[in-house]
Amino acid sequence: MENVKHFLQGLQLDSQCGSTVLVTGATACLAGALVLLARTVDGRRAAGRKIQKAKKLREDGLLRANQAVLHYKQSHPKMDSALVLSLSMDELTEKLQGDLLTPEDVFYSYMEKALSVDKKLNCCTAILLESFDQLKTLDPNKRGPLYGVPVSIKDNIAYKNYDSTCGLLTNVDHPAKSDSVIVEVLKRQGAIPFVKTNVPQGLLSYECSNVIYGQTVNPHNLQKTSGGSSGGEGALIGGGGSLLGIGSDIGGSIRIPAAFCGFCALKPTAGRLSSRGVSSASPGQKSVRSSPGPMAKDVDSLALCMQALLCDHMFDLDPTVPPVSFNVQTYRSSKPLRIGYIESDCLTQATPSMIRSMREVKALLEQAGHTLVPYTPPKMNYAFELIVKGILADGAYTLLQNLKGGPLDPCLKIQVRPYYLPIWLKKTLSFLLKPLSPRGSFLLESITGVGSIPKLWKQHAAVEEYIQETLAEWRKCNMDVLLCPMFGPAFNLTYCSRLSFPLSFTAIYNLLNFPAGVVPVSTVTAEDEDELRHYRGYFQDHWDKLFQKAVSGGQGLPMAVQCVAPPWQDELCLRFMKEVEELVKQSRK
Numbered sequence: 001m002e003n004v005k006h007f008l009q010g011l012q013l014d015s016q017c018g019s020t021v022l023v024t025g026a027t028a029c030l031a032g033a034l035v036l037l038a039r040t041v042d043g044r045r046a047a048g049r050k051i052q053k054a055k056k057l058r059e060d061g062l063l064r065a066n067q068a069v070l071h072y073k074q075s076h077p078k079m080d081s082a083l084v085l086s087l088s089m090d091e092l093t094e095k096l097q098g099d100l101l102t103p104e105d106v107f108y109s110y111m112e113k114a115l116s117v118d119k120k121l122n123c124c125t126a127i128l129l130e131s132f133d134q135l136k137t138l139d140p141n142k143r144g145p146l147y148g149v150p151v152s153i154k155d156n157i158a159y160k161n162y163d164s165t166c167g168l169l170t171n172v173d174h175p176a177k178s179d180s181v182i183v184e185v186l187k188r189q190g191a192i193p194f195v196k197t198n199v200p201q202g203l204l205s206y207e208c209s210n211v212i213y214g215q216t217v218n219p220h221n222l223q224k225t226s227g228g229s230s231g232g233e234g235a236l237i238g239g240g241g242s243l244l245g246i247g248s249d250i251g252g253s254i255r256i257p258a259a260f261c262g263f264c265a266l267k268p269t270a271g272r273l274s275s276r277g278v279s280s281a282s283p284g285q286k287s288v289r290s291s292p293g294p295m296a297k298d299v300d301s302l303a304l305c306m307q308a309l310l311c312d313h314m315f316d317l318d319p320t321v322p323p324v325s326f327n328v329q330t331y332r333s334s335k336p337l338r339i340g341y342i343e344s345d346c347l348t349q350a351t352p353s354m355i356r357s358m359r360e361v362k363a364l365l366e367q368a369g370h371t372l373v374p375y376t377p378p379k380m381n382y383a384f385e386l387i388v389k390g391i392l393a394d395g396a397y398t399l400l401q402n403l404k405g406g407p408l409d410p411c412l413k414i415q416v417r418p419y420y421l422p423i424w425l426k427k428t429l430s431f432l433l434k435p436l437s438p439r440g441s442f443l444l445e446s447i448t449g450v451g452s453i454p455k456l457w458k459q460h461a462a463v464e465e466y467i468q469e470t471l472a473e474w475r476k477c478n479m480d481v482l483l484c485p486m487f488g489p490a491f492n493l494t495y496c497s498r499l500s501f502p503l504s505f506t507a508i509y510n511l512l513n514f515p516a517g518v519v520p521v522s523t524v525t526a527e528d529e530d531e532l533r534h535y536r537g538y539f540q541d542h543w544d545k546l547f548q549k550a551v552s553g554g555q556g557l558p559m560a561v562q563c564v565a566p567p568w569q570d571e572l573c574l575r576f577m578k579e580v581e582e583l584v585k586q587s588r589k
């Protein structure tokens, strides 16, 4: 700064012998520019310091957890962590409830495994050190249904004294003042939240990378993404470092990582579980609903988690949640179902592995005595427009505000760059592009924001109308549930931010607010990979080619299907998922 002052003083001397006005103007401009430059440099430094601090905090936690694990193993040489890690949730909880396993053995086995998975996949943002204390004070006389079960939670789910960064620098060093309702209830039911997991910068992406904690990758192939936004959960659970996790889903954020990493997950009806203390990328956005939900190795674990969460304690802590406990009867029912099925949607042609997975599951369900009826969702193009317009109704203002004060993650750049254009330019470009690239034109138009409050109300009304139209279609087909493709397999790194169209497969159920879950049913075969070479897509444009590239080289990667039920029928959705899971398991025998 001293240099700057001298420089400016020198200029003022000059002004005595020349045109005062001109130089004063120039001085002001220069001073302004220099202050701006100084601020940018200052800002960069501050961002760097923040990143370092957050990283150090994470490293310290990892170190302490490592030491604790080592210490425990030395003093408990008989601990059989391989056995613990091999148990299903059902087996594990039974052993814990019957004192055949100690919560300590389970906790340290999973902590050790989580640390090693994190080393490989970079999926944890924090070790919740309080979990060591919670373990000590666990009351064996009050055993909740999740007694002694370690649970991982996504970064944006508040845990007292820890940041919910949402992958954003602005949120670093703002630790939560209290636990989220979900964490409180989990603890009350005996579960031990033990780690927080990584997310994309700003949560609005289905890749998992940010400038604070870096990129999370897929447990089955390190060249592939773990998906997002609950991508840390995806990698950790898929890698075997956790058997139950809590994520959140606004366009597929729970379902995509679970499908990409090969396990089950449920996006419940938004409003069924409490969202208090769950940070969102765009609070106040009401068109496309976000919902927290469970992610786990099998469907029974999801059901157990839902049952544990849907209790009086949650209804007391958050009376805005309907006090409806878990309907075990619906979950256990074996009444034959009428199942609608979709083979593809009209925005993204399904890949060969998606089509094969769907056909196999459909055949299994038919053999098991269910009735399958073809179903076409009404007006998919229009619905997708409602989704994008809804999520970015503010013209991405909130997201861009959130992204201030730090560098942009490379994985987000291509997605976010057009958001910065002024509205008039987006509109003009969209108009000019229309004949050349209808989909490019559509994308630009859909990020202009809705514009005014009357238009926002119109958007909300249109969403309500679309929900009713869909329900009418379901009634016409007399469907109980819906089977649909889940896009996949896992994408190559950095492709997600360039490809928003595949999200129509998942985001439509956020728009409709129907519960939806994924179940792994297959893996990509050599034949699928061969056939993929002939994939053209419906539009044969830039995005279709990108999609083909994104899923290429996926042999052996997990493939899933999506199971959907009407609003508030979360138990029916889980029952349907369980049925698919069982049938696939039997068919492999």
Ligand SMILES: *[C@@H]1O[C@H](CO)[C@@H](O)[C@H](O)[C@H]1NC(C)=O
Pocket: 221, 223, 224, 492, 549, 550, 552, 553, 554
């Ligand atoms: C995508 O990744 C796979 C697996 O690592 C690789 O075989 C394939 O060539 C990649 N495709 C593209 C287009 O980069």
